[in-house]
Amino acid sequence: MFTRLAVGLLPLLASVLAQESTSYVDPRNGITFQGMTDPTYGVTYGAVFPPLASSGPQPTEFIAEIVAPVAAKWIGLALGGAMADDLLLVAWPYNNQIVYSTRYTTGYVQPTEYDGPTITNLPSTSVNSTHWNWVFRCQNCTTWLGGGMDVTSGGAWAWAYGGMAVDDPANPQSTFAEHTDFGFWGEIMSNGHVSSATYNAYLSGQSSSSTISSSSATPTSHSSTSTTSTAPTSTPTPYDYIIVGAGPGGIIAADRISQAGKKVLLLERGGPSTGETGGTYQAPWATGTNLTKFDIPGLFESMFTDSDPWYWCKDITVFAGCLLGGGTSVNGALYWYPTDADFSTSNGWPSGWQNHQPYTSAMIARLPSTDAPSTDGKRYLEQSFNVVQQLLTPQGFRQITINNDTNSKDHVYGYSSYDFIGGKRGGPVATYFQTAKARPNFTYKDYTMVSNVVRNGAQITGVQTNDTSLGPNGVVPLTPNGRVILSAGSYGTARILFQSGIGPSDMLSLVQSNTAAAANLPPKAQWINLPVGMNVSDNPSINLVFTHPSIDAYENWADVWSNPRPADAAQYLQSQSGVFASASPRMNFWRAYEGTDGKTRYMQGTVRPGAASVNTTNAYNASQIFTITAYLSLGITSRGRIGITAGLNGQPIVNPWFQDPIDKVVLVQALKDIVSSISSVPNLTLITPDNHMTIDEYGYADEFAQATMDSNHWVGSAKIGTSSANAVVDTNTKVFNTNNLFVADASLIPALPTGNPHGMLMSAIEQATAKILALAGGP
Ligand SMILES: Cc1cc2nc3c(=O)[nH]c(=O)nc-3n(C[C@H](O)[C@H](O)[C@H](O)COP(=O)(O)OP(=O)(O)OC[C@H]3O[C@@H](n4cnc5c(N)ncnc54)[C@H](O)[C@@H]3O)c2cc1C
């Protein structure tokens, strides 16, 4: 249900959420609720609470309502703002009644029955031709296994919207496909209390005879529906190269291959991003300009607090961008030119890939970096740089211009470097995509989902899309000798391979048991067993949070979307300069470590004002907080596995962080080293962990083995190599045991580079594209 609410990334305080509840009266029942209407689906969520106790325990119940258009096939509500470890309420209409249940899950899987709360429907519960309206009393609903809500103040609540009917609507415990969408808001409970008399009046006349309660039924098995389309189509256009996915990998491949004169189709499941590409999603203060959320660097932190984050892939349980530009339209844009070690054979690359410099130079020629992104050349909000500089200098660190001295990654620091251009998000969308688009040989089609390639044994003949205007049943064909390149990201590419009958048999069996997807699988005799999804990497990372009197925490970025500092917003709109011309990081630093296994590992530090979460019982000044995130990068030995659920959602199956305990020892040592000189910086205070906890206790705590580690840098699900025993693509990036299927995205990267990966990835795709074009047998 509520996927990817990665705890470490989400400030869970209501006050920092983009949307907060307000007071409204539902005219049909006269109840004054504290709630909100989500703007996309028009579903209203509200709650009202009994009076607060002046002493002793607080009330443990409330009255709530969900008013949903009939297009909403089911709705979920998470009372703590996240899918995992929360009390979840799920409801849908059936035969003019509301079917509901309370549920719970500890992971990103189908939530199951949860007993304890008592739900009683109130009389204004109803279903009419346009809406269903569930009004109910929820008792014993403010605490649950491992959590609870603070009715004296407020907290994050989350909604989930299901556009597809549940499997067995008469059964309150029915299974259902993953939500179509989700969002969250700050429920300001402190504004939602009424007197006892009013509360009792709201409750009066309660009756629930028109509902099916959650306790009486038993779960049934999952049933699937086929979505195969049979609509008639026009004659399809064949292409020399069909490239699936318009992230950095797909865009660079499409640009270089169309430049070589080939007829190229680039398919993207999402829609426009920046204003230049037709995007229109704007902060209220930027209306009337062409500047979208994806243009303005200073809105980066708001990616994680948006009440309607439509730009994330809804069917992948970690953060992934599903719009033009993929991750590069939603990421922090930290951009490092690759080091020679990044492409070394000891970092997993096959021989023949070490001479990256011509490709890196080609990338820099198209997309140079900047460490002073404001158009006036000045640096803003630099206090955290200055403080950490004082911290690192006694440890022997020296300052460099990071992308001028690429191979220096030990005891160095510098200003954060970005691929912003002219004070706006630049990246591949503003560069490579623009030149591709201008060519008659290039066709771009967005809002087009590819489920699988169509193949006859080793020969790929086309791709299966969901758009029947592109070909019979949505199949787009290749020209003779044509090729398909998968660039759908580490999760997306793996899933397309599974749905094409390529991968480990356990994943292919999941596809086979899904009725719709099974229809497109080749016969079992043609399945190709390759280690798709095996041995993937992501950087383990741990945050240290500090305060210092010189820091401007910028309201922890909470106001940048709806209520920015007026002078900063005006300056940015006028000239794309000032605080908003940069994402939040201000400094990066690196240090090399030798582990007890004799292997060298690198630690990257990223410094930014603000913090995703603070854990201290000491008083501190929230206006003066900043974070150092310590990542383990080049040389990590831990690996994980990614795959799909029975519902075909992409997910980690084995978490990749700290599988090797030496990785953890090294990162915890790095944390200790970072704080070792803290006494040399007057008034610098570590608040997470605070003085009640040692770095060892903090670093070895269980939560750091969990998904809070996610750095969104997944690589290696279709690794490059020389043998199909441990790689998916060969040294030309062609999928083993196929004639004409290639991969060009983060999936092929065998191991992480020294810094955030997209700079190294783009150089790798420049090199991959040259090798694909040079490979005989193509169009
Ligand atoms: C929140 C976040 C912050 C990050 N910060 C940084 C950073 O500061 N610096 C850095 O270097 N890296 C960062 N990264 C990582 C970086 O963005 C990724 O490594 C990079 O985008 C991967 O590129 P890709 O081409 O492999 O895939 P993606 O960027 O994921 O692109 C895949 C594209 O394919 C499309 N697609 C997927 N499936 C299908 C399908 N079936 N049919 C059609 N289209 C499909 C998607 O919509 C998407 O547009 C961050 C990532 C995230 C999520």
Ligand SMILES: *[C@@H]1O[C@H](CO)[C@@H](O)[C@H](O)[C@H]1NC(C)=O
């Ligand atoms: C309240 O709910 C919890 C589960 O969250 C359950 O263990 C407990 O028994 C319930 N209390 C009552 C009084 O029903």
Ligand SMILES: *[C@@H]1O[C@H](CO)[C@@H](O)[C@H](O)[C@H]1NC(C)=O
């Ligand atoms: C149906 O219910 C909705 C929501 O409660 C209400 O706004 C609408 O007026 C109702 N329509 C009719 C025809 O009663």
Ligand SMILES: *[C@@H]1O[C@H](CO)[C@@H](O)[C@H](O)[C@H]1NC(C)=O
């Ligand atoms: C494709 O590109 C080549 C080289 O630029 C050109 O000669 C050819 O006419 C183009 N074909 C189409 C269909 O645009």
Ligand SMILES: *[C@@H]1O[C@H](CO)[C@@H](O)[C@H](O)[C@H]1NC(C)=O
């Ligand atoms: C917005 O972009 C369009 C197309 O690029 C351009 O014609 C227009 O002048 C731009 N408007 C503003 C306000 O920048």
Ligand SMILES: *[C@@H]1O[C@H](CO)[C@@H](O)[C@H](O)[C@H]1NC(C)=O
């Ligand atoms: C970094 O390198 C660029 C290009 O060579 C050069 O223009 C710039 O002056 C250098 N900057 C610093 C600070 O050395």
Ligand SMILES: *[C@@H]1O[C@H](CO)[C@@H](O)[C@H](O)[C@H]1NC(C)=O
């Ligand atoms: C195909 O899927 C995309 C992504 O989910 C969606 O936006 C688009 O509307 C779908 N197209 C059709 C024709 O169903």
Ligand SMILES: *[C@@H]1O[C@H](CO)[C@@H](O)[C@H](O)[C@H]1NC(C)=O
């Ligand atoms: C917060 O810190 C306390 C000790 O100070 C610790 O017991 C607890 O586990 C920490 N919680 C989290 C979520 O880190």
Ligand SMILES: *[C@@H]1O[C@H](CO)[C@@H](O)[C@H](O)[C@H]1NC(C)=O
């Ligand atoms: C907290 O920090 C801000 C910004 O430095 C400062 O203006 C304010 O006075 C501080 N508050 C307290 C209570 O010290």
Ligand SMILES: *[C@@H]1O[C@H](CO)[C@@H](O)[C@H](O)[C@H]1NC(C)=O
């Ligand atoms: C540190 O804090 C003390 C008071 O606690 C204050 O007197 C002093 O000026 C501060 N020093 C700096 C460098 O801010």
Ligand SMILES: *[C@@H]1O[C@H](CO)[C@@H](O)[C@H](O)[C@H]1NC(C)=O
């Ligand atoms: C995954 O990595 C482990 C440890 O390095 C190795 O033994 C195994 O062969 C790898 N598996 C694949 C499929 O590459």
